[in-house]
Amino acid sequence: RCCAHLVEQLTAHPSFAARAAVEQVRATGRTRELVEDVRDRVGPRPDAADLEFEGRYAEFVATANGRVELFGLTLGRSAGGWPLETAYISLSVSGYEVDGGHVPGQPVRTSIGIEQALGEWDRLLLRGPAGSGKSTLVQWLALNAARRTFGGELADWNRCVPFVLRLRAFTALDVLPAPADFLRAAGVPLHGSAPAGWADRLLQQGRALVLVDGVDEVPDRLRKRTERWLRDLITAYPRARYVVTTRPSAVPETWLSSSGFEPHTLLAMGPEDVRAFIGHWHRAARSECRSEEERAELDPYEKALRRAVGTRRDLGLLATNPLMCALLCALNRDRRMQLPRARKELYD
Missing domain, CATH: 1.10.8 (Helicase, Ruva Protein; domain 3)
Known part of the structure:
Protein backbone atom coordinates (compact mmCIF):
# COMPACT_ATOMS: atom_id res chain seq x y z
CA ARG A 1 0.00 0.00 0.00
CA CYS A 2 2.90 2.32 0.73
CA CYS A 3 4.37 1.72 -2.74
CA ALA A 4 1.01 2.28 -4.41
CA HIS A 5 0.55 5.53 -2.48
CA LEU A 6 4.06 6.71 -3.47
CA VAL A 7 3.43 5.97 -7.15
CA GLU A 8 0.10 7.82 -6.97
CA GLN A 9 1.77 10.88 -5.42
CA LEU A 10 4.62 10.94 -7.97
CA THR A 11 2.40 10.56 -11.02
CA ALA A 12 0.12 13.31 -9.73
CA HIS A 13 3.00 15.76 -9.54
CA PRO A 14 2.72 18.53 -12.20
CA SER A 15 6.20 17.82 -13.63
CA PHE A 16 5.65 14.07 -14.08
CA ALA A 17 3.80 14.18 -17.39
CA ALA A 18 6.43 16.42 -19.00
CA ARG A 19 9.27 14.27 -17.70
CA ALA A 20 7.57 11.06 -18.89
CA ALA A 21 7.08 12.55 -22.35
CA VAL A 22 10.79 13.42 -22.58
CA GLU A 23 11.79 9.86 -21.61
CA GLN A 24 9.36 8.38 -24.15
CA VAL A 25 10.89 10.51 -26.90
CA ARG A 26 14.39 9.39 -25.88
CA ALA A 27 13.34 5.72 -25.82
CA THR A 28 11.74 6.09 -29.25
CA GLY A 29 14.95 7.65 -30.57
CA ARG A 30 17.05 4.79 -29.21
CA THR A 31 14.68 2.25 -30.75
CA ARG A 32 14.89 4.02 -34.11
CA GLU A 33 18.70 3.97 -33.95
CA LEU A 34 18.69 0.24 -33.19
CA VAL A 35 16.31 -0.46 -36.08
CA GLU A 36 18.43 1.61 -38.47
CA ASP A 37 21.58 -0.21 -37.31
CA VAL A 38 19.94 -3.59 -37.99
CA ARG A 39 18.74 -2.34 -41.38
CA ASP A 40 22.25 -1.19 -42.26
CA ARG A 41 23.68 -4.58 -41.31
CA VAL A 42 21.07 -6.67 -43.11
CA GLY A 43 20.52 -4.34 -46.05
CA PRO A 44 17.26 -3.67 -47.86
CA ARG A 45 15.07 -6.63 -48.71
CA PRO A 46 15.91 -7.89 -52.22
CA ASP A 47 13.07 -7.96 -54.70
CA ALA A 48 11.74 -11.21 -56.15
CA ALA A 49 13.74 -10.98 -59.38
CA ASP A 50 17.01 -10.45 -57.49
CA LEU A 51 16.31 -13.39 -55.17
CA GLU A 52 15.37 -15.72 -58.02
CA PHE A 53 18.52 -14.91 -59.97
CA GLU A 54 20.71 -15.07 -56.87
CA GLY A 55 19.53 -18.64 -56.31
CA ARG A 56 20.30 -19.67 -59.90
CA TYR A 57 23.70 -17.98 -59.76
CA ALA A 58 24.56 -19.66 -56.44
CA GLU A 59 23.82 -23.08 -57.94
CA PHE A 60 26.09 -22.32 -60.89
CA VAL A 61 28.96 -21.08 -58.69
CA ALA A 62 28.70 -24.11 -56.38
CA THR A 63 28.83 -26.52 -59.33
CA ALA A 64 31.61 -24.64 -61.15
CA ASN A 65 33.82 -24.55 -58.05
CA GLY A 66 32.94 -27.89 -56.50
CA ARG A 67 35.95 -29.83 -57.79
CA VAL A 68 39.72 -29.45 -57.77
CA GLU A 69 41.33 -30.54 -61.03
CA LEU A 70 44.89 -31.64 -61.82
CA PHE A 71 45.53 -30.33 -65.32
CA GLY A 72 48.28 -31.70 -67.53
CA LEU A 73 48.59 -35.00 -65.64
CA THR A 74 47.96 -38.26 -67.50
CA LEU A 75 46.49 -40.83 -65.15
CA GLY A 76 45.15 -44.29 -65.76
CA ARG A 77 43.64 -45.41 -62.46
CA SER A 78 43.18 -42.10 -60.65
CA ALA A 79 40.80 -39.35 -61.56
CA GLY A 80 42.33 -36.00 -62.39
CA GLY A 81 40.12 -34.22 -59.86
CA TRP A 82 38.29 -34.65 -56.57
CA PRO A 83 35.46 -32.99 -54.59
CA LEU A 84 36.72 -29.77 -53.04
CA GLU A 85 34.54 -29.90 -49.94
CA THR A 86 36.05 -33.28 -48.99
CA ALA A 87 39.66 -32.67 -49.98
CA TYR A 88 40.15 -29.09 -48.74
CA ILE A 89 42.32 -28.49 -45.68
CA SER A 90 42.84 -25.18 -43.93
CA LEU A 91 46.31 -23.67 -44.35
CA SER A 92 48.30 -21.16 -42.33
CA VAL A 93 49.45 -17.71 -43.38
CA SER A 94 51.99 -15.27 -42.05
CA GLY A 95 50.64 -12.61 -39.76
CA TYR A 96 51.78 -9.99 -37.27
CA GLU A 97 51.26 -9.46 -33.56
CA VAL A 98 52.43 -6.51 -31.48
CA ASP A 99 52.96 -8.26 -28.14
CA GLY A 100 55.88 -10.54 -27.40
CA GLY A 101 58.53 -8.91 -29.57
CA HIS A 102 62.08 -7.99 -28.63
CA VAL A 103 61.21 -4.32 -29.16
CA PRO A 104 58.04 -3.21 -27.30
CA GLY A 105 55.27 -2.18 -29.67
CA GLN A 106 57.03 -3.49 -32.78
CA PRO A 107 55.02 -6.02 -34.84
CA VAL A 108 56.43 -9.54 -34.92
CA ARG A 109 55.75 -11.97 -37.78
CA THR A 110 53.76 -14.98 -36.65
CA SER A 111 51.56 -17.74 -38.08
CA ILE A 112 47.75 -17.74 -38.06
CA GLY A 113 45.03 -19.79 -39.73
CA ILE A 114 43.72 -18.49 -43.04
CA GLU A 115 40.15 -18.35 -41.66
CA GLN A 116 41.32 -16.08 -38.83
CA ALA A 117 43.02 -13.74 -41.29
CA LEU A 118 39.93 -13.62 -43.50
CA GLY A 119 37.67 -13.02 -40.51
CA GLU A 120 39.76 -10.08 -39.30
CA TRP A 121 40.05 -8.19 -42.59
CA ASP A 122 37.56 -7.21 -45.29
CA ARG A 123 40.43 -6.64 -47.76
CA LEU A 124 43.14 -9.27 -48.00
CA LEU A 125 46.13 -9.55 -50.34
CA LEU A 126 47.04 -13.24 -50.33
CA ARG A 127 50.53 -14.07 -51.58
CA GLY A 128 52.00 -17.48 -52.27
CA PRO A 129 54.23 -19.35 -54.73
CA ALA A 130 52.89 -21.61 -57.47
CA GLY A 131 50.97 -24.57 -56.07
CA SER A 132 50.57 -23.09 -52.60
CA GLY A 133 46.77 -23.21 -52.75
CA LYS A 134 45.77 -19.66 -53.71
CA SER A 135 43.35 -20.60 -56.48
CA THR A 136 41.99 -23.53 -54.49
CA LEU A 137 41.26 -21.15 -51.61
CA VAL A 138 39.39 -18.87 -54.03
CA GLN A 139 37.31 -21.88 -55.12
CA TRP A 140 36.64 -22.82 -51.49
CA LEU A 141 35.50 -19.30 -50.63
CA ALA A 142 33.24 -19.16 -53.69
CA LEU A 143 31.78 -22.60 -52.93
CA ASN A 144 30.99 -21.83 -49.29
CA ALA A 145 29.59 -18.39 -50.08
CA ALA A 146 27.32 -19.91 -52.74
CA ARG A 147 26.14 -22.66 -50.38
CA ARG A 148 26.11 -20.42 -47.29
CA THR A 149 28.10 -22.98 -45.35
CA PHE A 150 30.71 -20.78 -43.66
CA GLY A 151 31.10 -21.36 -39.94
CA GLY A 152 32.98 -19.96 -36.97
CA GLU A 153 34.92 -16.79 -37.73
CA LEU A 154 33.46 -16.56 -41.23
CA ALA A 155 29.78 -17.09 -40.37
CA ASP A 156 28.95 -13.50 -41.36
CA TRP A 157 30.22 -14.26 -44.88
CA ASN A 158 27.12 -16.40 -45.52
CA ARG A 159 25.27 -13.24 -46.54
CA CYS A 160 27.79 -12.61 -49.33
CA VAL A 161 27.44 -13.39 -53.04
CA PRO A 162 30.78 -14.39 -54.64
CA PHE A 163 32.23 -12.92 -57.83
CA VAL A 164 35.20 -14.98 -59.06
CA LEU A 165 37.35 -12.77 -61.30
CA ARG A 166 40.37 -14.59 -62.76
CA LEU A 167 42.60 -11.89 -64.15
CA ARG A 168 44.16 -14.04 -66.88
CA ALA A 169 40.76 -13.97 -68.60
CA PHE A 170 40.81 -10.16 -68.78
CA THR A 171 44.23 -9.52 -70.32
CA ALA A 172 42.82 -9.24 -73.86
CA LEU A 173 40.12 -6.74 -72.84
CA ASP A 174 40.59 -3.09 -73.71
CA VAL A 175 38.83 -2.08 -70.48
CA LEU A 176 38.59 -4.10 -67.27
CA PRO A 177 35.00 -5.02 -66.38
CA ALA A 178 32.65 -2.82 -64.40
CA PRO A 179 30.30 -4.61 -61.98
CA ALA A 180 27.55 -4.83 -64.61
CA ASP A 181 29.98 -6.85 -66.76
CA PHE A 182 31.47 -9.09 -64.05
CA LEU A 183 29.48 -12.18 -65.01
CA ARG A 184 29.93 -11.80 -68.76
CA ALA A 185 33.67 -11.16 -68.45
CA ALA A 186 34.04 -14.16 -66.12
CA GLY A 187 32.31 -16.41 -68.65
CA VAL A 188 29.18 -17.07 -66.57
CA PRO A 189 26.47 -18.29 -69.00
CA LEU A 190 23.72 -16.72 -66.86
CA HIS A 191 24.98 -13.18 -67.39
CA GLY A 192 22.15 -12.25 -69.74
CA SER A 193 19.53 -13.13 -67.11
CA ALA A 194 20.86 -10.90 -64.33
CA PRO A 195 18.42 -8.15 -63.30
CA ALA A 196 19.61 -4.66 -64.23
CA GLY A 197 21.84 -3.25 -61.48
CA TRP A 198 21.99 -6.54 -59.56
CA ALA A 199 25.77 -6.61 -59.02
CA ASP A 200 25.81 -2.89 -58.21
CA ARG A 201 23.21 -3.38 -55.48
CA LEU A 202 25.13 -6.26 -53.89
CA LEU A 203 28.35 -4.24 -53.88
CA GLN A 204 26.64 -1.17 -52.41
CA GLN A 205 24.97 -3.22 -49.66
CA GLY A 206 28.24 -4.91 -48.65
CA ARG A 207 26.93 -8.32 -49.71
CA ALA A 208 29.50 -8.90 -52.47
CA LEU A 209 32.59 -11.07 -52.02
CA VAL A 210 35.00 -10.03 -54.79
CA LEU A 211 37.61 -12.74 -55.41
CA VAL A 212 40.37 -11.48 -57.72
CA ASP A 213 42.69 -14.35 -58.61
CA GLY A 214 46.12 -14.16 -60.23
CA VAL A 215 47.70 -10.70 -60.30
CA ASP A 216 50.91 -12.49 -61.36
CA GLU A 217 49.16 -13.68 -64.54
CA VAL A 218 48.70 -10.09 -65.70
CA PRO A 219 51.52 -8.92 -68.02
CA ASP A 220 53.82 -6.30 -66.48
CA ARG A 221 52.60 -3.63 -68.88
CA LEU A 222 49.00 -4.08 -67.65
CA ARG A 223 49.54 -4.30 -63.89
CA LYS A 224 49.24 -0.56 -63.33
CA ARG A 225 45.91 -0.68 -65.12
CA THR A 226 44.84 -3.56 -62.88
CA GLU A 227 45.86 -1.63 -59.78
CA ARG A 228 43.83 1.42 -60.85
CA TRP A 229 40.83 -0.78 -61.59
CA LEU A 230 40.97 -2.32 -58.10
CA ARG A 231 41.40 1.04 -56.40
CA ASP A 232 38.43 2.46 -58.31
CA LEU A 233 36.28 -0.53 -57.34
CA ILE A 234 37.14 -0.08 -53.67
CA THR A 235 36.48 3.66 -53.81
CA ALA A 236 33.08 3.08 -55.42
CA TYR A 237 32.14 0.10 -53.24
CA PRO A 238 33.97 0.31 -49.88
CA ARG A 239 31.54 -2.02 -48.07
CA ALA A 240 32.25 -5.08 -50.22
CA ARG A 241 34.77 -7.75 -49.19
CA TYR A 242 37.86 -8.24 -51.36
CA VAL A 243 40.40 -11.09 -51.58
CA VAL A 244 43.22 -10.67 -54.12
CA THR A 245 45.78 -13.42 -54.84
CA THR A 246 49.24 -13.19 -56.38
CA ARG A 247 52.67 -14.77 -56.44
CA PRO A 248 55.14 -12.79 -54.28
CA SER A 249 57.37 -11.95 -57.26
CA ALA A 250 54.60 -10.05 -59.06
CA VAL A 251 53.93 -7.18 -56.64
CA PRO A 252 55.43 -5.97 -53.33
CA GLU A 253 53.88 -6.82 -49.99
CA THR A 254 52.70 -3.21 -49.62
CA TRP A 255 50.75 -3.32 -52.91
CA LEU A 256 47.28 -1.85 -52.28
CA SER A 257 48.09 -1.23 -48.59
CA SER A 258 47.00 2.39 -49.01
CA SER A 259 43.58 1.03 -50.00
CA GLY A 260 43.28 -0.92 -46.76
CA PHE A 261 44.56 -4.32 -47.91
CA GLU A 262 46.29 -6.51 -45.34
CA PRO A 263 49.04 -8.71 -46.86
CA HIS A 264 49.37 -12.33 -45.82
CA THR A 265 51.57 -15.07 -47.28
CA LEU A 266 50.55 -18.72 -47.48
CA LEU A 267 53.06 -20.83 -45.56
CA ALA A 268 54.54 -24.17 -46.56
CA MET A 269 52.67 -27.20 -45.26
CA GLY A 270 54.05 -28.82 -42.13
Whole structure:
Protein backbone atom coordinates (compact mmCIF):
# COMPACT_ATOMS: atom_id res chain seq x y z
CA ARG A 1 0.00 0.00 0.00
CA CYS A 2 2.90 2.32 0.73
CA CYS A 3 4.37 1.72 -2.74
CA ALA A 4 1.01 2.28 -4.41
CA HIS A 5 0.55 5.53 -2.48
CA LEU A 6 4.06 6.71 -3.47
CA VAL A 7 3.43 5.97 -7.15
CA GLU A 8 0.10 7.82 -6.97
CA GLN A 9 1.77 10.88 -5.42
CA LEU A 10 4.62 10.94 -7.97
CA THR A 11 2.40 10.56 -11.02
CA ALA A 12 0.12 13.31 -9.73
CA HIS A 13 3.00 15.76 -9.54
CA PRO A 14 2.72 18.53 -12.20
CA SER A 15 6.20 17.82 -13.63
CA PHE A 16 5.65 14.07 -14.08
CA ALA A 17 3.80 14.18 -17.39
CA ALA A 18 6.43 16.42 -19.00
CA ARG A 19 9.27 14.27 -17.70
CA ALA A 20 7.57 11.06 -18.89
CA ALA A 21 7.08 12.55 -22.35
CA VAL A 22 10.79 13.42 -22.58
CA GLU A 23 11.79 9.86 -21.61
CA GLN A 24 9.36 8.38 -24.15
CA VAL A 25 10.89 10.51 -26.90
CA ARG A 26 14.39 9.39 -25.88
CA ALA A 27 13.34 5.72 -25.82
CA THR A 28 11.74 6.09 -29.25
CA GLY A 29 14.95 7.65 -30.57
CA ARG A 30 17.05 4.79 -29.21
CA THR A 31 14.68 2.25 -30.75
CA ARG A 32 14.89 4.02 -34.11
CA GLU A 33 18.70 3.97 -33.95
CA LEU A 34 18.69 0.24 -33.19
CA VAL A 35 16.31 -0.46 -36.08
CA GLU A 36 18.43 1.61 -38.47
CA ASP A 37 21.58 -0.21 -37.31
CA VAL A 38 19.94 -3.59 -37.99
CA ARG A 39 18.74 -2.34 -41.38
CA ASP A 40 22.25 -1.19 -42.26
CA ARG A 41 23.68 -4.58 -41.31
CA VAL A 42 21.07 -6.67 -43.11
CA GLY A 43 20.52 -4.34 -46.05
CA PRO A 44 17.26 -3.67 -47.86
CA ARG A 45 15.07 -6.63 -48.71
CA PRO A 46 15.91 -7.89 -52.22
CA ASP A 47 13.07 -7.96 -54.70
CA ALA A 48 11.74 -11.21 -56.15
CA ALA A 49 13.74 -10.98 -59.38
CA ASP A 50 17.01 -10.45 -57.49
CA LEU A 51 16.31 -13.39 -55.17
CA GLU A 52 15.37 -15.72 -58.02
CA PHE A 53 18.52 -14.91 -59.97
CA GLU A 54 20.71 -15.07 -56.87
CA GLY A 55 19.53 -18.64 -56.31
CA ARG A 56 20.30 -19.67 -59.90
CA TYR A 57 23.70 -17.98 -59.76
CA ALA A 58 24.56 -19.66 -56.44
CA GLU A 59 23.82 -23.08 -57.94
CA PHE A 60 26.09 -22.32 -60.89
CA VAL A 61 28.96 -21.08 -58.69
CA ALA A 62 28.70 -24.11 -56.38
CA THR A 63 28.83 -26.52 -59.33
CA ALA A 64 31.61 -24.64 -61.15
CA ASN A 65 33.82 -24.55 -58.05
CA GLY A 66 32.94 -27.89 -56.50
CA ARG A 67 35.95 -29.83 -57.79
CA VAL A 68 39.72 -29.45 -57.77
CA GLU A 69 41.33 -30.54 -61.03
CA LEU A 70 44.89 -31.64 -61.82
CA PHE A 71 45.53 -30.33 -65.32
CA GLY A 72 48.28 -31.70 -67.53
CA LEU A 73 48.59 -35.00 -65.64
CA THR A 74 47.96 -38.26 -67.50
CA LEU A 75 46.49 -40.83 -65.15
CA GLY A 76 45.15 -44.29 -65.76
CA ARG A 77 43.64 -45.41 -62.46
CA SER A 78 43.18 -42.10 -60.65
CA ALA A 79 40.80 -39.35 -61.56
CA GLY A 80 42.33 -36.00 -62.39
CA GLY A 81 40.12 -34.22 -59.86
CA TRP A 82 38.29 -34.65 -56.57
CA PRO A 83 35.46 -32.99 -54.59
CA LEU A 84 36.72 -29.77 -53.04
CA GLU A 85 34.54 -29.90 -49.94
CA THR A 86 36.05 -33.28 -48.99
CA ALA A 87 39.66 -32.67 -49.98
CA TYR A 88 40.15 -29.09 -48.74
CA ILE A 89 42.32 -28.49 -45.68
CA SER A 90 42.84 -25.18 -43.93
CA LEU A 91 46.31 -23.67 -44.35
CA SER A 92 48.30 -21.16 -42.33
CA VAL A 93 49.45 -17.71 -43.38
CA SER A 94 51.99 -15.27 -42.05
CA GLY A 95 50.64 -12.61 -39.76
CA TYR A 96 51.78 -9.99 -37.27
CA GLU A 97 51.26 -9.46 -33.56
CA VAL A 98 52.43 -6.51 -31.48
CA ASP A 99 52.96 -8.26 -28.14
CA GLY A 100 55.88 -10.54 -27.40
CA GLY A 101 58.53 -8.91 -29.57
CA HIS A 102 62.08 -7.99 -28.63
CA VAL A 103 61.21 -4.32 -29.16
CA PRO A 104 58.04 -3.21 -27.30
CA GLY A 105 55.27 -2.18 -29.67
CA GLN A 106 57.03 -3.49 -32.78
CA PRO A 107 55.02 -6.02 -34.84
CA VAL A 108 56.43 -9.54 -34.92
CA ARG A 109 55.75 -11.97 -37.78
CA THR A 110 53.76 -14.98 -36.65
CA SER A 111 51.56 -17.74 -38.08
CA ILE A 112 47.75 -17.74 -38.06
CA GLY A 113 45.03 -19.79 -39.73
CA ILE A 114 43.72 -18.49 -43.04
CA GLU A 115 40.15 -18.35 -41.66
CA GLN A 116 41.32 -16.08 -38.83
CA ALA A 117 43.02 -13.74 -41.29
CA LEU A 118 39.93 -13.62 -43.50
CA GLY A 119 37.67 -13.02 -40.51
CA GLU A 120 39.76 -10.08 -39.30
CA TRP A 121 40.05 -8.19 -42.59
CA ASP A 122 37.56 -7.21 -45.29
CA ARG A 123 40.43 -6.64 -47.76
CA LEU A 124 43.14 -9.27 -48.00
CA LEU A 125 46.13 -9.55 -50.34
CA LEU A 126 47.04 -13.24 -50.33
CA ARG A 127 50.53 -14.07 -51.58
CA GLY A 128 52.00 -17.48 -52.27
CA PRO A 129 54.23 -19.35 -54.73
CA ALA A 130 52.89 -21.61 -57.47
CA GLY A 131 50.97 -24.57 -56.07
CA SER A 132 50.57 -23.09 -52.60
CA GLY A 133 46.77 -23.21 -52.75
CA LYS A 134 45.77 -19.66 -53.71
CA SER A 135 43.35 -20.60 -56.48
CA THR A 136 41.99 -23.53 -54.49
CA LEU A 137 41.26 -21.15 -51.61
CA VAL A 138 39.39 -18.87 -54.03
CA GLN A 139 37.31 -21.88 -55.12
CA TRP A 140 36.64 -22.82 -51.49
CA LEU A 141 35.50 -19.30 -50.63
CA ALA A 142 33.24 -19.16 -53.69
CA LEU A 143 31.78 -22.60 -52.93
CA ASN A 144 30.99 -21.83 -49.29
CA ALA A 145 29.59 -18.39 -50.08
CA ALA A 146 27.32 -19.91 -52.74
CA ARG A 147 26.14 -22.66 -50.38
CA ARG A 148 26.11 -20.42 -47.29
CA THR A 149 28.10 -22.98 -45.35
CA PHE A 150 30.71 -20.78 -43.66
CA GLY A 151 31.10 -21.36 -39.94
CA GLY A 152 32.98 -19.96 -36.97
CA GLU A 153 34.92 -16.79 -37.73
CA LEU A 154 33.46 -16.56 -41.23
CA ALA A 155 29.78 -17.09 -40.37
CA ASP A 156 28.95 -13.50 -41.36
CA TRP A 157 30.22 -14.26 -44.88
CA ASN A 158 27.12 -16.40 -45.52
CA ARG A 159 25.27 -13.24 -46.54
CA CYS A 160 27.79 -12.61 -49.33
CA VAL A 161 27.44 -13.39 -53.04
CA PRO A 162 30.78 -14.39 -54.64
CA PHE A 163 32.23 -12.92 -57.83
CA VAL A 164 35.20 -14.98 -59.06
CA LEU A 165 37.35 -12.77 -61.30
CA ARG A 166 40.37 -14.59 -62.76
CA LEU A 167 42.60 -11.89 -64.15
CA ARG A 168 44.16 -14.04 -66.88
CA ALA A 169 40.76 -13.97 -68.60
CA PHE A 170 40.81 -10.16 -68.78
CA THR A 171 44.23 -9.52 -70.32
CA ALA A 172 42.82 -9.24 -73.86
CA LEU A 173 40.12 -6.74 -72.84
CA ASP A 174 40.59 -3.09 -73.71
CA VAL A 175 38.83 -2.08 -70.48
CA LEU A 176 38.59 -4.10 -67.27
CA PRO A 177 35.00 -5.02 -66.38
CA ALA A 178 32.65 -2.82 -64.40
CA PRO A 179 30.30 -4.61 -61.98
CA ALA A 180 27.55 -4.83 -64.61
CA ASP A 181 29.98 -6.85 -66.76
CA PHE A 182 31.47 -9.09 -64.05
CA LEU A 183 29.48 -12.18 -65.01
CA ARG A 184 29.93 -11.80 -68.76
CA ALA A 185 33.67 -11.16 -68.45
CA ALA A 186 34.04 -14.16 -66.12
CA GLY A 187 32.31 -16.41 -68.65
CA VAL A 188 29.18 -17.07 -66.57
CA PRO A 189 26.47 -18.29 -69.00
CA LEU A 190 23.72 -16.72 -66.86
CA HIS A 191 24.98 -13.18 -67.39
CA GLY A 192 22.15 -12.25 -69.74
CA SER A 193 19.53 -13.13 -67.11
CA ALA A 194 20.86 -10.90 -64.33
CA PRO A 195 18.42 -8.15 -63.30
CA ALA A 196 19.61 -4.66 -64.23
CA GLY A 197 21.84 -3.25 -61.48
CA TRP A 198 21.99 -6.54 -59.56
CA ALA A 199 25.77 -6.61 -59.02
CA ASP A 200 25.81 -2.89 -58.21
CA ARG A 201 23.21 -3.38 -55.48
CA LEU A 202 25.13 -6.26 -53.89
CA LEU A 203 28.35 -4.24 -53.88
CA GLN A 204 26.64 -1.17 -52.41
CA GLN A 205 24.97 -3.22 -49.66
CA GLY A 206 28.24 -4.91 -48.65
CA ARG A 207 26.93 -8.32 -49.71
CA ALA A 208 29.50 -8.90 -52.47
CA LEU A 209 32.59 -11.07 -52.02
CA VAL A 210 35.00 -10.03 -54.79
CA LEU A 211 37.61 -12.74 -55.41
CA VAL A 212 40.37 -11.48 -57.72
CA ASP A 213 42.69 -14.35 -58.61
CA GLY A 214 46.12 -14.16 -60.23
CA VAL A 215 47.70 -10.70 -60.30
CA ASP A 216 50.91 -12.49 -61.36
CA GLU A 217 49.16 -13.68 -64.54
CA VAL A 218 48.70 -10.09 -65.70
CA PRO A 219 51.52 -8.92 -68.02
CA ASP A 220 53.82 -6.30 -66.48
CA ARG A 221 52.60 -3.63 -68.88
CA LEU A 222 49.00 -4.08 -67.65
CA ARG A 223 49.54 -4.30 -63.89
CA LYS A 224 49.24 -0.56 -63.33
CA ARG A 225 45.91 -0.68 -65.12
CA THR A 226 44.84 -3.56 -62.88
CA GLU A 227 45.86 -1.63 -59.78
CA ARG A 228 43.83 1.42 -60.85
CA TRP A 229 40.83 -0.78 -61.59
CA LEU A 230 40.97 -2.32 -58.10
CA ARG A 231 41.40 1.04 -56.40
CA ASP A 232 38.43 2.46 -58.31
CA LEU A 233 36.28 -0.53 -57.34
CA ILE A 234 37.14 -0.08 -53.67
CA THR A 235 36.48 3.66 -53.81
CA ALA A 236 33.08 3.08 -55.42
CA TYR A 237 32.14 0.10 -53.24
CA PRO A 238 33.97 0.31 -49.88
CA ARG A 239 31.54 -2.02 -48.07
CA ALA A 240 32.25 -5.08 -50.22
CA ARG A 241 34.77 -7.75 -49.19
CA TYR A 242 37.86 -8.24 -51.36
CA VAL A 243 40.40 -11.09 -51.58
CA VAL A 244 43.22 -10.67 -54.12
CA THR A 245 45.78 -13.42 -54.84
CA THR A 246 49.24 -13.19 -56.38
CA ARG A 247 52.67 -14.77 -56.44
CA PRO A 248 55.14 -12.79 -54.28
CA SER A 249 57.37 -11.95 -57.26
CA ALA A 250 54.60 -10.05 -59.06
CA VAL A 251 53.93 -7.18 -56.64
CA PRO A 252 55.43 -5.97 -53.33
CA GLU A 253 53.88 -6.82 -49.99
CA THR A 254 52.70 -3.21 -49.62
CA TRP A 255 50.75 -3.32 -52.91
CA LEU A 256 47.28 -1.85 -52.28
CA SER A 257 48.09 -1.23 -48.59
CA SER A 258 47.00 2.39 -49.01
CA SER A 259 43.58 1.03 -50.00
CA GLY A 260 43.28 -0.92 -46.76
CA PHE A 261 44.56 -4.32 -47.91
CA GLU A 262 46.29 -6.51 -45.34
CA PRO A 263 49.04 -8.71 -46.86
CA HIS A 264 49.37 -12.33 -45.82
CA THR A 265 51.57 -15.07 -47.28
CA LEU A 266 50.55 -18.72 -47.48
CA LEU A 267 53.06 -20.83 -45.56
CA ALA A 268 54.54 -24.17 -46.56
CA MET A 269 52.67 -27.20 -45.26
CA GLY A 270 54.05 -28.82 -42.13
CA PRO A 271 54.05 -32.57 -41.37
CA GLU A 272 50.61 -32.38 -39.73
CA ASP A 273 49.21 -30.53 -42.75
CA VAL A 274 50.63 -33.16 -45.11
CA ARG A 275 49.13 -36.01 -43.09
CA ALA A 276 45.78 -34.22 -43.00
CA PHE A 277 45.88 -33.60 -46.75
CA ILE A 278 46.62 -37.27 -47.49
CA GLY A 279 43.65 -38.27 -45.34
CA HIS A 280 41.32 -35.76 -47.00
CA TRP A 281 42.45 -36.74 -50.50
CA HIS A 282 41.82 -40.43 -49.93
CA ARG A 283 38.46 -39.69 -48.29
CA ALA A 284 37.50 -37.75 -51.40
CA ALA A 285 38.72 -40.59 -53.63
CA ARG A 286 36.67 -43.13 -51.66
CA SER A 287 33.54 -41.03 -52.14
CA GLU A 288 33.83 -41.57 -55.90
CA CYS A 289 34.71 -45.27 -55.92
CA ARG A 290 32.23 -47.52 -57.69
CA SER A 291 32.63 -50.59 -55.48
CA GLU A 292 33.62 -51.68 -51.98
CA GLU A 293 36.63 -53.48 -53.46
CA GLU A 294 37.86 -50.26 -55.03
CA ARG A 295 37.38 -48.39 -51.76
CA ALA A 296 39.22 -51.05 -49.77
CA GLU A 297 42.10 -50.88 -52.25
CA LEU A 298 42.77 -47.29 -51.18
CA ASP A 299 43.57 -48.23 -47.56
CA PRO A 300 47.05 -49.69 -48.20
CA TYR A 301 47.83 -46.85 -50.63
CA GLU A 302 47.04 -44.24 -47.98
CA LYS A 303 49.05 -46.02 -45.29
CA ALA A 304 52.02 -46.52 -47.61
CA LEU A 305 52.04 -42.85 -48.65
CA ARG A 306 51.84 -41.63 -45.05
CA ARG A 307 54.77 -43.86 -44.16
CA ALA A 308 56.81 -42.87 -47.23
CA VAL A 309 56.36 -39.13 -46.72
CA GLY A 310 57.36 -39.49 -43.08
CA THR A 311 60.48 -41.58 -43.71
CA ARG A 312 61.79 -40.57 -47.13
CA ARG A 313 63.56 -37.22 -47.11
CA ASP A 314 63.15 -36.75 -50.88
CA LEU A 315 59.36 -37.04 -50.61
CA GLY A 316 59.28 -34.86 -47.51
CA LEU A 317 61.00 -32.11 -49.49
CA LEU A 318 58.47 -32.49 -52.32
CA ALA A 319 55.34 -32.47 -50.15
CA THR A 320 55.35 -28.82 -49.09
CA ASN A 321 52.21 -27.48 -50.80
CA PRO A 322 48.75 -28.75 -51.80
CA LEU A 323 49.63 -29.18 -55.48
CA MET A 324 52.64 -31.41 -54.79
CA CYS A 325 50.71 -33.40 -52.18
CA ALA A 326 47.87 -33.94 -54.65
CA LEU A 327 50.31 -35.09 -57.32
CA LEU A 328 51.89 -37.56 -54.91
CA CYS A 329 48.50 -38.93 -53.84
CA ALA A 330 47.37 -39.39 -57.44
CA LEU A 331 50.64 -40.96 -58.61
CA ASN A 332 50.85 -43.21 -55.57
CA ARG A 333 47.47 -44.68 -56.47
CA ASP A 334 48.01 -44.71 -60.23
CA ARG A 335 51.44 -46.37 -60.06
CA ARG A 336 50.62 -48.75 -57.22
CA MET A 337 52.88 -47.08 -54.65
CA GLN A 338 55.85 -46.65 -57.03
CA LEU A 339 56.66 -43.03 -56.22
CA PRO A 340 59.18 -40.69 -57.89
CA ARG A 341 62.43 -39.94 -56.05
CA ALA A 342 63.05 -36.39 -57.24
CA ARG A 343 61.12 -33.30 -58.29
CA LYS A 344 62.28 -33.66 -61.92
CA GLU A 345 60.98 -37.23 -62.06
CA LEU A 346 57.68 -36.05 -60.62
CA TYR A 347 57.35 -33.35 -63.29
CA ASP A 348 58.30 -35.81 -66.06
